[in-house]
Amino acid sequence: MQTAFFVDGYNVFYGLLAGTAYKWLDLPSLLHAxxxxxxxxxxxxxIHYFTSPVQPALATRGETSKRAQDTYVRALKARGVSIYWGRHRVDHRRAPRFVSRKVPVSRDDQVDIWHLEEKETDVRLGIAMYRLAAQHYWVEQCRTPVEQIVLVSGDTDMTPALEALREDFPHVRIGVIVPHRKGIERNPxxxxxxAADWMRRHITPExxxxxxxxxxxxxxxxPAVKPDYW
Known part of the structure; x- marks a missing residue:
């Protein structure tokens, strides 16, 4: 069964890898398993990997974080992973001040913030899944049509894309791998x-x-060398 994977890189990093010693993840090996x-x-x-460049000015380790991302992307490319870049937008916003969870949000008490937002990644990912299914459906000479599409993300914004795939290409099996570590409680x-035929809800540290x-x-x-602090 020919299987294509579509990965939300930031969802994987922050949902699964941040704060661990496993950032140098062999993604193809894990997904295949x-x-x-x-x-x-x-x-x-x-394997189609969607991400956006690290913004050094807002990253914990500045330029070091950017170099680490670049190095990891080179390692992924060397293993045959296709990379797709979105972008970040940083702009000035005002937002309600956080006092504590016991104090309700108030529009009358706001502070100035820098708002970092990832742009285009979700749209690119959703369109890429749909286009792949469509291309393999309409191109009759395709000898190895994709029979299964697997989304690697826990972002419910991707639900409409999966629903469109199920409706328009019912012959394509849909899987979802949620990049959450086992042991950390999150709502499924x-x-x-x-919208999927099957779902893996978490990934173990093992x-x-x-x-x-x-x-x-x-x-x-x-060579792509594992960053020292990873």
């Missing part, structure tokens, strides 16, 4: 589950530990 566990017939037909994304890149990943140029 989960899909094979769900159905041993699954064969990878491409019910709308995504309802799975993350078992699917790490070697410290040096060979590329066409200089």
């Amino acid at each position: 989960i899909a094979h566990e769900n159905d041993p017939r699954s064969v990878a037909a491409g 994304p019910g709308s995504l589950k309802n 799975e993350l530990a078992a699917n790490q890149f070697p410290s040096r990943v060979s590329t066409r140029k200089k």
Whole structure:
């Protein structure tokens, strides 16, 4: 069963990897293992990774964070992952001041903030899933049509895209891998589950530990070396 994966990179990082020692994740290895566990017939037909460049001015480690992201992307590319870039927008906003959870939100008590927003990633990802299904449906000479699309995200904004796939291409199986670590309580994304044929709700620390890149990943140029602080 030819399976294409569509990955929300920021969702994976902040939902699964941030604060862990597993950031140097061998994503292809992990996704192949989960899909094979769900159905041993699954064969990878491409991994599509969507993200936006780190903004050094707002990153914890500044330029070091940007270099770490760039290095990881080079490692992914070396393993055949296709990368798609969105962008960030930073602008001035006013927002209600947070005092404590016991104090309700008040529009009368606002502060100035810098608002960081990722743009275009969700739209690019949703369109890419739909276009792939459409291309394989209409191109009769396609000898290895994609039979399964797997979304790697817990973002319920992706639900309409999955619903459109189910309605227009009912022959395509839909899976969802939610990038949440086991042991951290989160509400399951019910709308995504309802739009999919199967869902993996979490990933264990043992799975993350078992699917790490070697410290040096060979590329066409200089090796991608695991960042020291990762």
